Amino acid sequence: MNHSSYEEWLLSGEELDQEQSQALQNHLQSCPDCTNLQKSWSQLEPILSASTQVDPAPGFTQRWKDNLALRRAQQQRKITWRFLGFLLAGALIFFLALVIPQLGSLPTPIGSLDWIVFSFISILAGIGELQEYGWIFLSSVPLIVPISIWIILAYSLFSWSCIWFFSIWKLPALIRSKNEAHP
Amino acid sequence: MSSAEAQWLDLARKGDDDAFGNLVELYQRPVFSLCYRMMSDSGEAEDAAQETFWRAYQALKRYDPQRPFLTWLLSIGAHYCIDQLRKKRLASLPLDVLPEEAVPDSSADPEDHLSRVEEQRRLRQLLGNLGPQDRAAIILRYWYDLSEEEIGESLSLSVSAVKSRLHRSRRELASQWKEPQPQIIRNERRRHESLIL
Numbered sequence: 001m002n003h004s005s006y007e008e009w010l011l012s013g014e015e016l017d018q019e020q021s022q023a024l025q026n027h028l029q030s031c032p033d034c035t036n037l038q039k040s041w042s043q044l045e046p047i048l049s050a051s052t053q054v055d056p057a058p059g060f061t062q063r064w065k066d067n068l069a070l071r072r073a074q075q076q077r078k079i080t081w082r083f084l085g086f087l088l089a090g091a092l093i094f095f096l097a098l099v100i101p102q103l104g105s106l107p108t109p110i111g112s113l114d115w116i117v118f119s120f121i122s123i124l125a126g127i128g129e130l131q132e133y134g135w136i137f138l139s140s141v142p143l144i145v146p147i148s149i150w151i152i153l154a155y156s157l158f159s160w161s162c163i164w165f166f167s168i169w170k171l172p173a174l175i176r177s178k179n180e181a182h183p
Numbered sequence: 184m185s186s187a188e189a190q191w192l193d194l195a196r197k198g199d200d201d202a203f204g205n206l207v208e209l210y211q212r213p214v215f216s217l218c219y220r221m222m223s224d225s226g227e228a229e230d231a232a233q234e235t236f237w238r239a240y241q242a243l244k245r246y247d248p249q250r251p252f253l254t255w256l257l258s259i260g261a262h263y264c265i266d267q268l269r270k271k272r273l274a275s276l277p278l279d280v281l282p283e284e285a286v287p288d289s290s291a292d293p294e295d296h297l298s299r300v301e302e303q304r305r306l307r308q309l310l311g312n313l314g315p316q317d318r319a320a321i322i323l324r325y326w327y328d329l330s331e332e333e334i335g336e337s338l339s340l341s342v343s344a345v346k347s348r349l350h351r352s353r354r355e356l357a358s359q360w361k362e363p364q365p366q367i368i369r370n371e372r373r374r375h376e377s378l379i380l
């Protein structure tokens with residue numbers, strides 16, 4: 001048997017049978033290292049075992065409750081921002097999808113400028129045209145369409161805006177509570 | 184586990200924050216003690232203990248009720264402290280900055296009490312010399328009486344890895360341990376008396 005096996009016997013605290021403890025005693029008589037180790041460990045082990053637990057500063061649970069409220073608010077904010085970021089990214093992708101195919105046909109910066117000015121003018125022209133058509137539409141349609149249809153249209157427009165607002169403000173909270181229920 | 188404790192746990196798992204608050208109240212001492220032994224600083228131990236409860240709170244749905252709740256909490260706390268210590272590479276702290284620890288004064292002999300204070304200070308210093316995971320293994324073994332299997336479960340180690348870590352740590356602690364010198368105890372007494380006066 002080698003020295004390190006005796007060390008293991010000394011430190012493990014496991015019960016040794018008679019033969020093993022006799023072998024250990026014989027080894028201890030010839031090995032000063034193991035004798036020192038045994039002496040130190042026999043002093044240290046009771047100190048380790050007798051060590052007491054330490055109390056936190058008073059009010060630990062109250063601090064926990066305050067922290068909990070703070071962390072939940074932080075988490076809520078994070079989810080809201082993530083949701084808004086998601087919407088923004090969606091809008092950006094949609095915008096780029098519309099714009100990028102146009103960019104391919106623009107070889108130079110001057111061309112791009114041309115294109116921007118042209119687009120701006122055509123948008124303005126489009127708005128002017130739309131206004132014109134709008135006027136024609138608004139002046140003729142009320143005479144044809146019955147008043148009940150107008151009420152229904154206005155009402156559905158209002159409901160859609162309500163749903164939109166609700167999804168902006170409440171969806172993050174709903175997602176969070178759902179996540180908590182099914183992690 | 185007492186029936187009140189089981190009920191709090193059940194309510195907490197259903198999302199009752201007050202019930203979880205009761206569990207925090209009940210387990211603050213063992214969790215804080217573990218963090219204190221690991222971090223060697225009461226401020227950092229407070230933060231680590233609060234973080235341990237927050238992580239437990241978030242992971243409560245994944246807790247296996249077959250396992251003792253305290254062992255589960257200690258496992259979360261030990262992992263967190265090991266990570267923190269690794270991040271900070273805080274392998275050892277000079278003795279002077281370690282805070283004073285209250286050792287219950289059960290004996291009538293002040294000399295005896297002071298020698299125990301001194302012993303605890305030196306023990307903490309030795310623990311600070313161990314690596315974070317070895318330190319956690321020793322603390323869980325001796326302060327919390329966890330078996331080698333439970334320590335393995337808590338620290339995500341195999342039983343044989345726990346055995347070898349414990350052996351290495353005991354050996355290191357024992358080889359660094361020397362009996363307190365009477366001179367140190369006398370100095371400690373002088374310091375103690377000057378604090379009282």
Ligand SMILES: [Zn+2]
Pocket residue numbers: 003006007027031033034035
């Ligand atoms: Zn030997």
